[in-house]
Amino acid sequence: MKVLITGATGLIGRELVKQCLAEGVSVNYLTTRKEKIKASPNYKGFYWNLDAGEIDTAAFEGVNTIIHLAGATVANRWTKSYKKEILGSRIRSVDVIYNVLSEIDHSVGHFISASGISIYPNSETILFTEENDKIDTGFLADVVVAWEKAANRFGSLGMDVALVRTGMVLSEKEGALPKLVKIIRLGLGSPIGNGEQWQSWIHIEDVAGIYMHILKKELEGVYNGVAPTPVTNKRLTKHIAKYLGAPLWLPNVPGFVLKLLMGEMAMLALEGQLVSSKKIEEHGFMFRFSNLESAIMNLL
Numbered sequence: 630m631k632v633l634i635t636g637a638t639g640l641i642g643r644e645l646v647k648q649c650l651a652e653g654v655s656v657n658y659l660t661t662r663k664e665k666i667k668a669s670p671n672y673k674g675f676y677w678n679l680d681a682g683e684i685d686t687a688a689f690e691g692v693n694t695i696i697h698l699a700g701a702t703v704a705n706r707w708t709k710s711y712k713k714e715i716l717g718s719r720i721r722s723v724d725v726i727y728n729v730l731s732e733i734d735h736s737v738g739h740f741i742s743a744s745g746i747s748i749y750p751n752s753e754t755i756l757f758t759e760e761n762d763k764i765d766t767g768f769l770a771d772v773v774v775a776w777e778k779a780a781n782r783f784g785s786l787g788m789d790v791a792l793v794r795t796g797m798v799l800s801e802k803e804g805a806l807p808k809l810v811k812i813i814r815l816g817l818g819s820p821i822g823n824g825e826q827w828q829s830w831i832h833i834e835d836v837a838g839i840y841m842h843i844l845k846k847e848l849e850g851v852y853n854g855v856a857p858t859p860v861t862n863k864r865l866t867k868h869i870a871k872y873l874g875a876p877l878w879l880p881n882v883p884g885f886v887l888k889l890l891m892g893e894m895a896m897l898a899l900e901g902q903l904v905s906s907k908k909i910e911e912h913g914f915m916f917r918f919s920n921l922e923s924a925i926m927n928l929l
Contacts, residue, residue: 636698824863
């Protein structure tokens, strides 16, 4: 089995590459930087230029599945121009792959794309499953809708398409967890807003594991990439503080303060969704870290 991964050097991509190679799955990856191209028997890099719409077509040779993870981070301030980059980086990269595959002979039969749980509306009471038809009205939801629409186009090329709506990924290296740990260790930790917004989290090994499971089982459709036990922002903050042995002296950070500091991007911290992992479990996936306690113990 051979896969082509975009975003292979990102947070999820690095762990996914690690798991692929450990299980004997060969990996080709795309990069926009020629100096990052490496070549070994089971791990090879290929150049692509999104602005020019070009890909080294050798990247597709022998590939059965494409796993699309590429996209600009949402963790930078959302200026008008950067919002265009968040959306454009996702759609443009999908379009380039689609256009190239439409013109060449290839063996790709499966397209797996990252997506996000931000498609679901902010709610403290509703449990969202993949069958939910309510869509949020915010910027990130618009991005996810456009992203999934672009990915589903590969169905017209005769491919099975799978989408992984990913929650908050917990990793000791980057993402939300190291930032929270740093603040809490400084004695500045505190729940945000009312602290009751849901954090549908997932351990980095498990989210990569879901991609591996979809790959090996040749699954199609939408799957939530979250752990079975979402927690509130308050519980997440308190549990990390307890594990670190650090007190939480401060009152909750008011929402308006965060909005002043972060602008529209504050919604990442102030809003949340309670999301179900039942569907991927029903398809045979077993979580290594199904509760927050085991995940934090492993990562910290």
